[in-house]
Amino acid sequence: MRWRYPPVRRALFLALKALDLPRDARVLIPAFTFAAVPSAVVHADCVPVLVEVGANYRVDIADFAAKLPGAGAVMISHMRGHTSDMDAIMALCDGAGVPVIEDAAHSLGTLWAGRRIGTLGRVGCFSFQSYKLVNAGEGGMLITDDPEIAARAIIMSGAYETNWKSIRA
Template sequence: GEVSEVAALEAEFAAAMGAKYALAVASGGYAIATALRALGVGPGDRVLTNAFTLAPVPGAIASVGAAPVFVEVTDRLVIDLDDLAAKAGQADVLLISHMRGHICDMDRLMQICDGAGIRVVEDCAHTMGAAWNGVKSGRHGAMAAYSTQTYKHLNSGEGGLLISDDAELMARAVLLSGSYMLYERHGAAPGPEAFEGLKLDVPNISGRMDNLRAAILRPQLAELEARAQAWNARYRALEAGLAGVPGLTLIERPAEEDYVMSSFQFLLPGWPAAAVRDVVARCAARGVELKWFGGDAPAGFTSRYDHWRYVDPAPLPRTDRVLRAILDLRLPLTFTLEDCALIARIIGDEVAAVQRRVSPG
């Protein structure tokens, strides 16, 4: 019969990521929760995850009845691998969020997790097409989830994708997503034998992607590599424009990290909260919208681990210090390189002006 847009997208996305299997679903958060369910995570379980992330990540953990165990983050905005090693005995699953496109040393992360018997789910909402040490983001763990929400590398307004090389895990995911007994119609699912022992035992928690969104995504997927180059050119233009601004720290990017940056982050380390808020307000007055992760309350998409009251986190002093310093800017492809250079000048001017007032002389 006719191949649906969703089935075609699944096959094309699996090929693009180098995975055996792919599943298209309703959202990135649903993809994460489906991965956790496929791995058997349930009520009373604990899941390790980095503390610098967005609300759908701990939300996915909570949706399966489990509890997040937050791991500290570093000045590179990635998971603190020493803290991960120290907490490795607290859970059997790590949900690693490659927050804002920053990838940790995945070789060491997998060494820690493999040694401790921890299975890894990658949240690649911000790293579609990126890589660490030549291995695509999403290809290290047992499963990987991606988002196609409005601000992501592929945009269908809302949507998600899930990949794996494990036939049983993906068969569970397909059934969970609401395939009924039509699992053979999926474009990149395991063969029917993988479903035989599962199809009557795995609940249907409907969350499949629709054909309209898949049709929107397929042409974009073909342009992903070109888009990545365009995003990175804008990122580097901002980076060059902000290099050397006193009081402002750029994020270190290791040679092993092949990033795809649709946003930009920098730090104002050690700055008083009032001074950071002043920078945000002054930039906004000149048309540059910055988000700050150090606020007392969530704002827009921006929140932090201690805002989520359904979690009872242990103190994370290193993460608190980093979050108080982070400022964040979206980099849509509608920005030209000249726009990025202008934005960098505005940010640099306002950071310098506030710093002179805070530290006169």
């Protein structure tokens, strides 16, 4: 089957693949997320590690810091617009050299300290599925400032050479 509008779960999967993580890499995700998130991690041959979330729906930073050592990547779902402490998460991840993927499926247009959610981590993923703010029926998008990740994601998505023309909206 051809995904004309690939959903964000495929963007999450491609982000992990584009990071070139080794098989069985641990990927930290918030315990409060959507089933597509751990399933994208498993699909990418990685291992989801659940991080505690507080009553405010935000990542518990003490539990996050305890589980971060040795992680291959971090995937943060900003659930229902509740943004976790991205200053603390980015400082810990930058210090440990762990890439951050933002799952901004619920947070299109929201800001953290004046910066757009989805632009803070190495990769940002957005959903255009029918319940989301921008509705393409099914659909999603991956953004990054890293040209190598962008190139790898394009090739792995099957949009290489001129094929991208056939999957334009």
